Structures are given as C-alpha cells and as structure tokens.
C-alpha cells in the first residue's frame with residue numbers, strides 16, 4: 001500500500017472540514033490555526049473528539065503546549081479560510097476569531113467546540129489528540145465538504161434545517 005493509493009482511497013471518504021485552533025493565552029498574537037479533516041467524534045459520555053495532526057505540523061507542538069484546542073466545523077462558503085489555514089492561499093483579511101471558554105474559534109463556522117486535551121497518542125507520522133468537549137455551540141447551515149481532494153458545498157435539498 002503506497003501513500004498515493006492511501007490518498008486515492010481515503011479521499012473517497014467524504015468529510016467535513018475543520019479549522020483546529022489553539023493559543024497559549026487569550027492574546028490574539030499567540031493563536032495558531034490549521035485546516036484538518038481528520039476529525040472524529042469519539043464518545044458521548046464523556047464527550048470526546050479527536051484530531052489527527054501530522055508530526056511535522058507546527059500545530060502538534062502548539063496543542064501540546066496549550067493543552068487545549070478549538071474545532072470550528074466550516075460552513076459551505078468558508079473554502080477560502082480552509083485554503084488559508086492549509087497554507088495554500090494567504091488570505092489573512094478573512095480571518096476573524098471569536099473567543100469562547102478561553103479558546104479561539106473561527107467566526108461564521110457551523111459548530112464551535114472548546115476542548116481540553118485528555119490524551120495524545122503517537123500514530124505513525126501523526127499524533128491523535130483526544131479532547132474532552134468542555135462547551136459547544138452550533139448553528140444551522142450548509143457544511144463545507146472535502147471529497148477526492150476537492151471542496152464542495154452540501155445543499156440540504158428541500159430542508160431548511162439539517163433535521164427539519
């Protein structure tokens with residue numbers, strides 16, 4: 001199994017897109033963010049999620065230092081933000097943080113999670129950071145979707161709300 005075949009196969013697993021954020025203090029200058037789709041709901045009781053971060057990504061050390069991270073699940077019109085936080089397009093003017101529970105999150109996202117790291121597992125060239133969800137907030141809207149290396153917006157046909 002080659003890395004290329006892994007990407008081709010796993011790229012067929014459609015996912016949402018998140019920006020993972022962390023900060024050492026409530027000072028905007030200490031905020032670091034990156035785009036991640038390796039995000040998973042893990043447990044409801046206790047409420048746990050995980051993000052899988054490449055060992056070579058700066059985010060890995062930043063999460064370790066802060067012991068906390070935020071997850072913003074992006075809305076369908078936030079592809080430019082996702083490219084910015086993947087280092088693929090520099091668009092700092094689009095970036096607006098809101099602070100919740102001392103964690104920076106991206107304005108306009110569908111969901112905000114404020115998490116405390118409870119475990120960090122090495123896994124190959126990534127590290128799995130398991131976070132306990134301390135608080136969450138959500139809105140209705142269309143999600144940004146990543147599929148076969150491209151972004152799409154999922155229209156919820158004939159419905160105003162996801163479970164409407």
Ligand code: FAD
Nearest residue numbers: 031032033034035036037038053054057058059085086087
């Ligand atoms: P950098 O590359 O330095 O930062 C990322 C970008 O965010 C830079 O452009 C930087 O300027 C900007 N930025 C950071 N902080 C701020 C701030 N405070 N204000 C404004 N801009 C800021 N990698 C994974 O490890 N796991 C994944 O699950 C994952 N999923 C991905 C999904 C998609 C759809 C894409 C496109 C990429 C994904 N990546 C993933 C790759 C990852 O997003 C990039 O490798 C990223 O560049 C790694 O970030 P870094 O922490 O090394 O920091």
Ligand code: NAD
Nearest residue numbers: 006007008010011012037038052053054086146148149150
């Ligand atoms: P792609 O075709 O590389 O991604 C398709 C799928 O392959 C992803 O959804 C993911 O499941 C998997 N994948 C890709 N790179 C991976 C990695 N380094 N580690 C583990 N799984 C990976 O999509 P693209 O548009 O070429 O991606 C843009 C950049 O973002 C690339 O550099 C890619 O490596 C990176 N990326 C990393 C991850 C990750 O680390 N989990 C996920 C998605 C994209």
